[in-house]
Amino acid sequence: MNEQEKTLCEAKAAVLKALAHPTRLWMAEQLAGGEKCVCEFVGAMDFDFSTISKHLAVLKQAGIVEVDKRGKQVFYRLKVPCVLNFMNCVEAVIKAQGKDQAALMRHL
Amino acid sequence: MNEQEKTLCEAKAAVLKALAHPTRLWMAEQLAGGEKCVCEFVGAMDFDFSTISKHLAVLKQAGIVEVDKRGKQVFYRLKVPCVLNFMNCVEAVIKAQGKDQAALMRHL
DNA sequence: TGCATGTTTGGCATAATATGCAAATGTTAG
DNA sequence: CTAACATTTGCATATTATGCCAAACATGCA
Numbered sequence A, B: 001m002n003e004q005e006k007t008l009c010e011a012k013a014a015v016l017k018a019l020a021h022p023t024r025l026w027m028a029e030q031l032a033g034g035e036k037c038v039c040e041f042v043g044a045m046d047f048d049f050s051t052i053s054k055h056l057a058v059l060k061q062a063g064i065v066e067v068d069k070r071g072k073q074v075f076y077r078l079k080v081p082c083v084l085n086f087m088n089c090v091e092a093v094i095k096a097q098g099k100d101q102a103a104l105m106r107h108l
Numbered sequence C: 001t002g003c004a005t006g007t008t009t010g011g012c013a014t015a016a017t018a019t020g021c022a023a024a025t026g027t028t029a030g
Numbered sequence D: 001c002t003a004a005c006a007t008t009t010g011c012a013t014a015t016t017a018t019g020c021c022a023a024a025c026a027t028g029c030a
Helices: A003-019 A022-031 A038-044 A049-061 A081-097 B003-019 B022-031 B038-044 B049-061 B081-097
Strands: A065-070 A073-078 B065-070 B073-078
Touching: A003 A022, A003 A049, A003 B003, A003 B022, A003 B081, A022 A038, A022 A049, A022 A073, A022 A081, A022 B003, A038 A049, A038 A073, A049 A065, A049 A073, A073 A081, A081 B003, A081 B081, B003 B022, B003 B049, B022 B038, B022 B049, B022 B073, B022 B081, B038 B049, B038 B073, B049 B065, B049 B073, B073 B081
Parallel strands: none
Antiparallel strands: A065 A073, B065 B073
């Protein structure tokens, strides 16, 4: 692992890390259906406004979402939609785990 | 976000989290070229044997790699090869960040 | 049996650091 | 100016990831 590889891996890991949180993952998936404003997330989750705003900031800084401010509202949308394609694969991993996750797997 | 969604998102996030570390990401990518034994990783990285073993255990427990013990050596291989497909997308995210990462991007 | 090689585990220090709430601050529309 | 929408700051808290060391375990070979 040379220096360049290391730097590149760190950059990639940072992107994955941003998605490696249940709340952020869920929000990213919601954005697959189109842009959403912060207030919509606040309505859908039982978190403080500031908490949600922070999570979105993490996704934004990772380059996963982009922001569009319109009027009083701030809309977030996926910047690189392919991030959701690989959720299929993550689900495949979970299925392959073959643990006692029957209940979980029924929803994949 | 109901209970089921939450549980599922937690499971997915756990998989991503396992890959969200430079060392583990690098190892997973190395495995794309075929199985490797622990000692090969030790030779390629400047980490303690135990450190590498622990990282591999994280990947294993996440369901990303599987183990094959042959003789004195332990071989690891990708259990769900598609995990590497989405690296293309992660790289796309990095490219899209368009920050001052020219040096980094030249290696994507 | 005993030793060398390869690997895992337990313990540990350290630092990091993520999370989510509360309060204060911005921003826009009306 | 006020209300609605959003971000930032500060903070407490707990968590916990990381990587080294030493010890234990496993396997093959002499």
